[in-house]
Amino acid sequence: VNLILLQSGDFLRADQVTLTDRRAQHIQQVLKAKAGDHLKVGLLNGDCGCGVVQKIANNHIEMTVTLSQSPPPKIPLTLLLALPRPKAARRIIRSATELGVEKIILLNSYRVEKSYWQSPLINDANLHQAVLEGLEQSGDTVPPGVQKVTLFKPFVEDKLPQLLESRTGLVAHPHATTSNPPPLGHKALMAIGPEGGFIPYEFEKLQEAGLQGFNLGPRILRVETALPTVIGKLFY
Amino acid sequence: VNLILLQSGDFLRADQVTLTDRRAQHIQQVLKAKAGDHLKVGLLNGDCGCGVVQKIANNHIEMTVTLSQSPPPKIPLTLLLALPRPKAARRIIRSATELGVEKIILLNSYRVEKSYWQSPLINDANLHQAVLEGLEQSGDTVPPGVQKVTLFKPFVEDKLPQLLESRTGLVAHPHATTSNPPPLGHKALMAIGPEGGFIPYEFEKLQEAGLQGFNLGPRILRVETALPTVIGKLFY
Numbered sequence: 001v002n003l004i005l006l007q008s009g010d011f012l013r014a015d016q017v018t019l020t021d022r023r024a025q026h027i028q029q030v031l032k033a034k035a036g037d038h039l040k041v042g043l044l045n046g047d048c049g050c051g052v053v054q055k056i057a058n059n060h061i062e063m064t065v066t067l068s069q070s071p072p073p074k075i076p077l078t079l080l081l082a083l084p085r086p087k088a089a090r091r092i093i094r095s096a097t098e099l100g101v102e103k104i105i106l107l108n109s110y111r112v113e114k115s116y117w118q119s120p121l122i123n124d125a126n127l128h129q130a131v132l133e134g135l136e137q138s139g140d141t142v143p144p145g146v147q148k149v150t151l152f153k154p155f156v157e158d159k160l161p162q163l164l165e166s167r168t169g170l171v172a173h174p175h176a177t178t179s180n181p182p183p184l185g186h187k188a189l190m191a192i193g194p195e196g197g198f199i200p201y202e203f204e205k206l207q208e209a210g211l212q213g214f215n216l217g218p219r220i221l222r223v224e225t226a227l228p229t230v231i232g233k234l235f236y
Numbered sequence: 237v238n239l240i241l242l243q244s245g246d247f248l249r250a251d252q253v254t255l256t257d258r259r260a261q262h263i264q265q266v267l268k269a270k271a272g273d274h275l276k277v278g279l280l281n282g283d284c285g286c287g288v289v290q291k292i293a294n295n296h297i298e299m300t301v302t303l304s305q306s307p308p309p310k311i312p313l314t315l316l317l318a319l320p321r322p323k324a325a326r327r328i329i330r331s332a333t334e335l336g337v338e339k340i341i342l343l344n345s346y347r348v349e350k351s352y353w354q355s356p357l358i359n360d361a362n363l364h365q366a367v368l369e370g371l372e373q374s375g376d377t378v379p380p381g382v383q384k385v386t387l388f389k390p391f392v393e394d395k396l397p398q399l400l401e402s403r404t405g406l407v408a409h410p411h412a413t414t415s416n417p418p419p420l421g422h423k424a425l426m427a428i429g430p431e432g433g434f435i436p437y438e439f440e441k442l443q444e445a446g447l448q449g450f451n452l453g454p455r456i457l458r459v460e461t462a463l464p465t466v467i468g469k470l471f472y
Binding site: 002073140219220222228232 | 466472
């Protein structure tokens, strides 16, 4: 945790917060903070700043906070991600949040097992928790939007073209014939398939909607490796 | 698994192998292969090619194989990695292998907990297993060298300068003052610290040995996210 994420309900006064949950535990047990210590804090959907510990006792912490810095800028990317295996999905959403992805759309695809959609690991509460962990890690305060789309065809045919009106569209695909994505100076939308890749029909539909296919070279990477690799290549 | 990794002991004749272990299980249960099917295979430390299933029965598979393609080229990178938490270490070594890292040196550092070095999760057999999984994922046959270095100072003072004679040296560090690593056209060595980063003394020693510090921007990434991000940025 590189930032203690505050919510408006934590505030007693404009500059004072009380924490009594896992954040208090973390501050006491992991950060081993004492009264007078300065901690990096941020308000969910707001500014970052500094918290000074005033009182600290078992699971009860009082801090005065000053919030005056903007959170780090997002990378201008909407991620269209075939729903990964639920355990991996949490990690991938956490790491996409760390990396600063603006919006994540979890999409169904032929090679996504139907049971994945029913898993409690990817219910809204657990995905929100993964997002919070990503924000706390990277020092950000603004959650990316996360959306689930269980029908591939109507989304790709009817919704995707609109999303691409203001964005460059890409699809990372091992069997794409070029390894050179266009240089990105502005907003982008990038699709990443499931393990095993999009099936040819899906890859075609995505290209018809306006996504340009590219590959990452001769190696086939796990989705959780491919995502930061391609974001590092294009946005870092 | 995108490649069935063969070892010399699997060969009955020059072009015929018998598999009876977890690979046979994987071919039968996950790939659901039948007699006549073609599978991508590769010989550990050798060439890649095609295997044709001849006989398939409970956990016993015979294939004829033709090995004629080179494995994908490595990226010319030696990774100097502060030993991560053991569970993460396995995943990180698997993903470094996927990405094609040539050599991995696991290094001690002030913020590496001593207990990590004792964990059975990072014994030689388990690290080798993680490497094999990375090769099978990415379609490679050549394991990266993996080495453990438990003493920071003598390694950095005495061994590191020699390693840098033929390599550009880098250290990814959140507090480095530049975000621009030098362009890499040739062999490199890159250090990545533990969660929390190298301490200032260590960062100085690494710079004295010839590593150039750079940061990845305002976000603090988990090591398992930072590694593919920086490799994507510099090598993909």
